[in-house]
Amino acid sequence: MAGQYNARELENQIRSLWERDDTYHKVRQLRVGGKKFFFVDGPPYTTGRIHLGTAWNKVIKDSILRYKSMNCFAVKDRAGWDMHGLPIEVKVEESLGFKSKKDIETYGVDRFIDRCKEFALRQKDDMTAQFKILGAWLDWDDPYMTLKNEYLEAAWWALKKAHEHNLLERGLRVVNWCPRCQTAIADSEVEYWDETDYSIYVKFPVLGEENTFIVIWTTTPWTIPANVAVAVNPSFQYSKVRAWKDGRPEILIMASDLVESVLKTGRYQDYELLGVLSAEQMQELHYEHPLGDMVPRQKEIVHGVYAADFVAAENTGCVHIAPGHGLEDYELGLNHHLEIFCPVGEDGRYTEQAGEKYQGLYVKEADSLVIADLEEKERLLAQGRLAHRYGHCWRCKTPIIFIATSQWFLRISDLRDKMLDEISRVTWYPEWAGSARFADWINNARDWCISRQRYWGIPLPIWSCPTCGHLEVIGTAAELEERAGRKIADLHRPEVDSILLDCPCGGKMKRSPDVFDVWFDSAVASWATLRFPSQEKDFEEWWPADFITEGHDQTRGWFYSQLGAAMVSFGRAPYKSVLMHGFTLDDQGRKMSKSIGNIVQPEEVVAKFGADILRFYVLGANAPWEDLHFSWESVENTSRMLNIFWNAYRFALPYMVLDGFDAEKADLSRYEKSLRPEDRWILSRINSLIGEVTEEMEAYQLHRIVRSISEFILEDLSRWYIQLVRPRTWIEQDDPDKLAAYATIYEVLVKLSRLMAPFTPFLSESIYQNLVRGLDRAAAPSVHMCPWPVADGARIDRKLEESMSLVREISMAGSNARQKGGRKLRWPVSEIVISPAKEAVDLGDLVGVLKGQTNAKKITVLPPGEKPKMDLELSPVHKKIGPVYKGEAKAVVAALQAADPFEVKKQIDAIGEAHLISGPKGYTITSEMVQIRELPPESLPAAEFSRGLVYVDITLTPELESEGYAREIIRRIQDMRKEMDLKVEDQIRAEVDIESKPILDLALLKKEHIAGEVRASDFQLGLGLELRGRLIKDWDIEGVCVRIAIDRA
RNA sequence: GGGCCCGUAGCUUAGCCAGGUUGAGCGCACGGCUGAUAACCGUGAGGUCACGCGUUCAAAUCGCGUCGGGCCCA
Incomplete structure (x- = not known):
């Protein structure tokens, strides 16, 4: 027998039941051979702790997979773990007290890799336990892990394919560079926030003109030593002005519209316009580098002016171009064959190319020195400070710099149109996630820099010959072992670093020392999870994925990286449908963060309320694709709702036990003839509900499912059916009327347990075990092995449902009217009169139900428009009576008040006026002189419902x-x-x-x-x-x- | 500067795709019920559906624009 709903205790019991019976594997085993449903788990990064967002994510996945499984799909559901990359390297470095790559090299790359591996595996185990608490049924025993050899191969194989398709290239590119991690980082790994930097205006001396300068502006003084050119906007007009500061004149060139503001910033007292220059004329100018004395290389570079559309009408309208330190600068440099001058090394310090004075200085610290030098050379027009958005390394928070480095790229930008075409064939939930948001991202797709100069990652399988430049990409471990002529235990660094391969030219090829961008790891998950390329059969049978679901941040993350990797390897999208979900925010819509202190841990919610409640809450809180504003109050409500369900469930149990309820008595078909209208109604409702939920599930309208189910439980089952059925449970002995009620409740609860199984797996299982397995040991051992319920059309009776909803409305209106009349529901009333306004009210077989619920002896339904007999109230209209009767007016009013209102109304309705007799006198009252109001008598209070009015006769007998x-x-x-x-x-x-x-x-x-x-x-x-x-x-x-x-x- | 999403009661939200009386929950006030009871139910107050223009017999819903918030890009 069940007591109070104690979610935690119940869930512990069910969890051990599942463990004891190995239910998860039995469920998957049951569906082998069914239609295939290939789901790919977006691998969480092994940080060690799950948060509310990852919990929501797994709950969505689990609910959908359980649903698919109940629908007899053979589900592929390997859990995944993203285990490589800088975050773990940084953690391990911290634990070992390391500050730079040098420390790692000294410690030993092999030992460092071991530490990273240990760390990742430990975190994975912790997180697995946390996910299991939520009831997330994925294959936790055999997850895919990005650190496994078979996984590394999947990435290798993809790169080899890309190379075969001629989409892999090595090139000098300006990349986001983290000087601490000493590696390139991806655009998506850059975090922006406001930073205060220098803001300087610099004068570049024009060659061949005395005391004449082009004025530029920059926030990165350290890039001045690398300046190679100036860019101007081809549609702007430029001005040459003579400006005076402290009596000294200078000739300055800048965009005409910006002269005033620049001179003001530079504190010039006066100026005169010498002439205007078009952008073409500007391009004829050459200038001298302002720090040519310090940076020897600059003496050899010719500095010119070039046109570029990206130049904005801000600051000076002349943009400082350092092709080694800026993306646009780099492209401009390529177009005009400028020197890609980059006097900064991987450690973020100037190289010897920057000249003796700067060599060895960390660039961010060199800003003030550069400014001082410009000042000394009288090349600084103005300086200030400016807060602006600046990029930082997502891991170590170091400000990034742009430097030109040699990297490996995938030529994704060539595939833009093909990618757009592919994603239009993917089904997106919601639709705009693909057609608008993702399409926009792809339209801006750039080539993908896949190389990182780090340790803990998948080594690039690229070998090249230093002698002849021959290059080979190795696709599998077997291929490498064959070429190397020996077994290789671990494909990670440093073991693969030592392998030299024979080059056709007779030389020895060496591995490119880089590792993959960690985004490339998860990008190959769709085939790695099938163990491709080491095994091919599953790949052929299952790929591509039927379904993936992740948060909207993955638009630029995993949705994209997977698409990119699959396009370069297979030329098609690796998934057929995508559900994009939102972020979890706090109740005020703010991000959860340590600094605000508003973080809610999923285990905290589970500890207070239970996993089912957390699940049902996150699924129902809002539409999946919108951000979830977490609210404890709403969790509390969900808890209350499930508690009511529990009470409804256990309501009938004591009686059933008392009456020796068994499998035979549970068989509804034995009571068809004894079913009351309300029984047929709840059976109709549960079947309608099954239809609704199935439809909503097919569109992943998870929030609507929760609402439909909640409404059924609260309104139909608890507030109505249970109330109706109560007296029947008190009948003694085996009365068919009672047994029919039991069988009906039983049927509804069993159906409901199956319908709710994907969403509240513990509660559903508990009810199923008790109600179904308790009566029939031959039944399926778990609710999750049952088929998804199918709506039984023969049970659905729309008309009955409609009538019942009228009865409910009338009953509520009845309570309302009772309240007005001061008659408690406990006291019976003689009659309830229903007066529909227009549409007739047909209660069908439900008059008895209405009588019972309203505690009324008689129900009368009037034809539309008809009312019960009303009291009438006459009020004299003095404004009309006065002018006619003058001095007699008072007497007329008295006569009117003494008159029988029904008689007055009858005469006015018939002839438009009424005749009053008052003693000897008679008065004629026109319809204008009296206002007639119909009032329900005090003994007949009324209340409205959707079709009209409900009157309750509260006269006592x-x-x-x-x-x-x-x-x-x-x-x-x-x-x-x-x-x-x-x-x-x-x-x-x-x-x-x-x-x-x-x-x-x-x-x-x-x-x-x-x-x-x-x-x-x-x-x-x-x-x-x-x-x-x-x-x-x-x-x-x-x-x-x-x-x-x-x-x- | 561009893309996308969001804006409905004090708070959290449903309804929007597919136009036809804005619907809930919380909180508040009042009342009821009592063999589901450390529960539960009803009633009430509370809305310019952000704003403007348009389409339409009819707009929270469709279109355009503005404002505000968020995410992403430049």
């Missing part, structure tokens, strides 16, 4: 009163039974002393009824009784003192 008092007495005795902790079936002895004779007489009429209801085998009702019993209490019933004593019989 002795019969009604005696019933009312009987119920009052019953209620109090029941209360006392409970206080004594009696069981439902216990018999009692009761004595009731009522101090008022008339009321005693009323109660005596119902003596037998009361005794039966409270199970009193010995029952006394009287005046002045001497009370005996274990429990004696005084009650006030409608102002009368009633003393009750009860005891066990």
Whole structure:
């Protein structure tokens, strides 16, 4: 027997049941051979802790996979782990107290790699346990891990394919560079926030013109030594001005529109315009590098002016170009065959190319020195500070710099159109995630820099010959072993670094020392999870993925990286459908962060409420693709809702146990003839619900599912059906009416447990085990092995559902009217009158239900437009009476008030006026002189419902009163039974002393009824009784003192 | 500067794709129920559906624009 809903205890029990029976594997085994559903788990990074977002993510995945499995799909569901990359390197470096790559080299790359591996594996185990608590059923025993040899091969193989398709290239590119990690980082690994930097205006002396300068502006003074050119906008006009500062003139060139602001910034007191220059004329200028003395190489470079569209009408309109330190600069440099001058090394320090003075300085620290030198050379026009967005390494938060380095690229930009074409064939939930958001990202796709100068990653399988330049990409471990002529235990660094391969030219090829960008790891998950290329069969049978789902940040992440990797390898998208979900934010819509202190841990929610409640909450809180604003209050509500479900479930159990409910009695088909209309109604509703939920699930409208189910549980099951069915459970013996109710409840609960199984797997399993397995050991061992319920069309009766919803409305309106009339529901009323406004009301077979719920003796449904007999109220319209009757007006008003309102109305309706007789006098009252209002009589309060009005006749009769008092007495005795902790079936002895004779007489009429209801085998009702019993209490019933004593019989 | 999403009651939100009386929950106030009970139910107050223009017999819903918030890009 079930007690209170204790989610944690229940979930622990179910978890151990699943473990004991190995339920997960049985479920998957059951569906082998079914239609294939290939799901690829977006691998969480092994940080060691899951957060609310990852919990939501796995709950969505799990719910969908459980649903698919119940629909007989053979589900492929290997969990995945993303285990390489800088974040782990940084953690390990921290634990070892390392500051740079040199420390790693000294420590030993092999030992460092071992540490990284250990770390990642430990974190993976911790996180697996956390996911399991949530009830996430993925294949945790055999997950794919990016650090496994078979996984490394999948990336190698992809790169080899890319190379075969001529999409791999090595080139000098300006990349985002982290000087601390000493590696290139991807655009997506750059974090932006505001940083205060220098803002300087610099004067570049024009060659061949005395005291004349082009003015540029920059926030990175350290890039000035690498300046090679100036860019101007081809559509701007430029001005040459003579400007005076402290009496000294200078000739300055800048965009015409910006002259005033630049000179103001430079604190010039006066100026005169010498002439204007077009962009073409600007391009004829050459200038001298302002720090040519410091940077010897600059003496050899010719500095010119070039046109570029990206030049904005900001600052000076002349842009400093350092092709070695900027993306646009680099492209401009390529176009005009400028020197890609980059006097900065991988450590972020100037190289010897920067000249003696700067060599060895860290660039961010060189800013002030460069400024001082410019100042000294009188080349600085102005300097200030500026807060602007600046990029940082996502891992170590070091400000990134741009430097030109030699890297490996995938030529993704060539595939843009093909990619757009591919994603248009993918089904996106919601649709705009693909057609708008992702398409926009792809339109801006650039070539993918896949090389990183680090250790803990998949080594690039590129070998090249230093002698002849011959290059080979190795696709598998077997291929490498064959070429190397020996076994290789681990494909990571440093083991592969030592392998030299024979070059056709006779030389020895060496491996390119880089590792893959970690995004490339997860990018190959769709085939790595199938163990391709080491095994081919699964790949042929399953690939590409049927479904993936991740947060909207993965638009530029995993959705994209997977697409890119699959395009270069297979020329097609690796997934067929994608559900994009939102972020988890706090209740105010802010990101959860340590600094705000608003982080909510999933295990905290599980500890307080349970996994099912967390699951049902996150699924229902809002549409999956919108951000989830986490609110404890809403979790609390979800908890309340499931608790009500639990109470509905356990409501009937004690009775069923009492009545020896068994498999035979659970068989609904035996009671078809005994089903009441309300039974047929709830059976119709549960089948309609199954239809709705199935439809919503097919569109991944997860929030609607939760709402549909919640509404059914609260409104239909708990607030209505259970209330209706209660009295039937009190019937003694095997009455078919009672058994039909049991069988109906049973059917509804069993259906519901299956319908909810994907979303609240623990609760559903518990109910299933008790209700189904408890009666039939031959039933499927788990609810998750049951088929998804199918709506039974024969049970669905729309008309009945409609009538019932009318009955519910009328019943509520009835309560409302009772409240107005001051008549409690416990007191029966003689009649309820339903007065529809226009549309007829057809209650079908449900009049009995309505009578019961409204506690009314009679239900009358009037034809549309008809009302019960109303009281009428006449109010004189003085404005009209006065002018006609003048001095007699008062008498007229008196006569009107004395008149029979029904008679007045009858005459006015018939002839437009009424004749009043007042003593000797008669008055004619026109319709204008009186306002006639219809009022429900005090004994007939009314309330509205959607089709009209509901009137409740609250007139009391002795019969009604005696019933009312009987119920009052019953209620109090029941209360006392409970206080004594009696069981439902216990018999009692009761004595009731009522101090008022008339009321005693009323109660005596119902003596037998009361005794039966409270199970009193010995029952006394009287005046002045001497009370005996274990429990004696005084009650006030409608102002009368009633003393009750009860005891066990 | 560009792309996408969002803006509905004090708060959290449904409805929007497919136009037809804005619907819930929380909180607040009042009442009821009492063999599901450390529960539960009803009623009430509370809305310029961000704003403007357009399409339409009819707009929270469709279109255009503005403002505000978020994410991403430049």
